[in-house]
Every structure is written in structure tokens, then in C-alpha cells.
Amino acid sequence: MKKDTENSAKPGVLRRFNRAVGKVVNAVEVSILVFCVASLGILLIVNVLARTFFQSIYFAEEVSKFLVMLMTFTGVSYGVRKARHIRMGAFLDSMPPKMEKTFIIIISLVSAVVMAIMAWASWEYLINAMSKGHMTPALQVPSWTFYVIIPIGFGLACIQYIRTILKNFIEKDPWQSPDQQSEYEDEEIGGAQI
Template identity: 25%
Template sequence: MFLRILDRLEEIIIAGLMGAATILIFISVVHRFGTGVPFLYPYLIAIHISWAQELCIYMFIWMAKFGAAYGVRTGIHVGVDVLINQLNDRWRKAVVLFGLAGGALFTAIVGTMGAKFVIELMNTDQVSPDLELPSWLVYACIPLGSYLMCFRFLQVIWTYYWTDELPHHDATRVEGIEVSQKAPIALGEA
């Protein structure tokens, strides 16, 4: 059960944050334009949601950090492999493993530096401007997202070392839709 949730952790976090941000932005826009309606003005002006923009910014930052980990896990993270694919199998595997290890090392360093920064912020009274959230809570996405990304790099290294398979995202495949062999677009003839 735990591993099943861990395998979908990024998707759960991103979907939750994206849904909440969408609802919050919708409410904020309705509130902003609703205050321009004369009979709604007295009711809506008493509701203060100036903090909504700040919260949405933080939500999108968290989505970006966890989205990067999702990109590593699913193979949609940016990578240039034109020259690497020209190498023989032995050298290609060594170069790919070196690159993945470099990614894991980099994200571990960023996560550690981010954790140090967050721990230092915990000892201060610094808060965000509108929400007045403790700043360490806002910046906690740096170590959490970076360590998750490091973990995903290590997972990819392990899988690639033993199976020679990298995660690959096929942009032409949509889950639940079957491609007909008679369709000209599916055959690349359109």
C-alpha cells in the first residue's frame, strides 16, 4: 500500500495543488468582478481574499518542484541524447548511468542545502507578506522536492542498470484510446 502511494506521490500532490489553485483563482476572479456589481458590492467587499494570489504562487512553486520529480520518474524530463545514442551499448550505458548519477548527486546537494536553509528559517520569526505563513513552510518544497527527485534518479539508475530500460514518455499514446490501423494519422500518412 505504501509503495503504491509512493509510486503516485507526485501525481497526488500535483493534482491536489492544481485543483485547489484552480478553485482559488476562480473564486478570486468572481470576487474581483463581483465587487463591480452594485448590489453585490456590500456583501463581497467585506470578504478579504487578497492573500489568494500569494497562496497560488506558492502552490505553483510546489507543483514545479514535485513536477520535476515526476518528470524524472516518467521520462519526460528534458534530456539530449543525440550523441549518446551514437555510442556502442557498453559506452552508452556507462554515460547514461554517469548522467543519472550526476542528477542524483546534484539534487541531493540542492536538497541538503535547502534543508539547511529551512532549518535556519525555523529559528526566525520571518513570515510571508499576505498569509503570514512561517517562511520555512513556504521554502520546505526545496528539500522535499529535491530529495524526491534524487530518489527518482536513484530508482531510474537501479532499473536501467538491471534492465537497460529508461523510462520513456510516448506523447502519441493516450491511455484508454486505441489506435486504428486504418486511420491515416496513426500510420503517419496524413
């Protein structure tokens, strides 16, 4: 009995690696999301003031578009990893654990396939945009640079769904995401609970 407790207390190499990668990915995603929201807010407020008193900032629309795209497609992966995507939680919670696990695997599999198809389609779109050689009007940068995040975001979301599938095959209890947290638990941000 004591041996089982010791083994369960010591996470395996794969589990430690997964946690370390998860912490780094979480930190990067959260940093990108915070940066985008803060930058977007500051840019739009400054642009309103500049437009009111002087003239509009000529690149504000393009930078805003890029920040919204970056925020959206970074948020896709973050939402899947934290199980904060749209789902039928009440429906799953009312099922017996085996049936819930089966449904989570099926839903995650379908979602992973959809994300993979979207990643592939957005990659094709990115390649097409690169071949056109169009430049943005204000910043004069290649327009395809705005689209790089789209296949990355869909690809990372696909990986997160695959992780959910694997976690459900490995673990005894059903998991809606690898970094699952109950909807009713408080989240910690920067050491403080909200």
C-alpha cells in the same frame, strides 16, 4: 528453457516491493499535481471575479505561491521517475546500447549529485527560515511552511536518479528511468489512453 521462462515471469520480492512503492508514490504525486493545478485555476478565477465585482481575496497570492512551489517540486521527482525531464533523447538513441547505458549512468550520477547538493542547500535555507520566525502577511502562518517541499522534492529526485543508476546496473538494456516508457508510447491516465 521452461524454467527460465517461469523465473522471469515471477518477479522477485524486491521487484514487487519496488512496483508497489512506485504505484503508491505515483498516485500521491499525480494527486498532488492534479490538486495543485485545479486549486490554482479555481483560486485565480475566483480571485479575478472577486476583484472585478467586490475586492480581491486577501490570501490568494500566498496560497498561489504555495501551490506553485508544491507543484514544481513534486513535479521534479515525477518528471525524473517518468524520464520526462530535459535530456538529449536523439543523441542517446543513436548510440550503441553499451555506450548509451554508460552515458545514462554518468548523466544520472551527475544529476543525483546536483539534486543532493540542492536538497542540502534548500534544507539549510529551510532551517535558516525556521530560525527567523517570520510569518506570512495574509495567512499569518510561519513562512518556512512554504519551503518544506523544496528539500523533499530535490531529495526525491535524487533518489529517482539513484534508482535509475541501479536499474542500469541490474538490467541488460539501457534504462533512462525506473518507470521508463518510450516517448512514442501512449500514456494511460485513469484507464483511458490519450
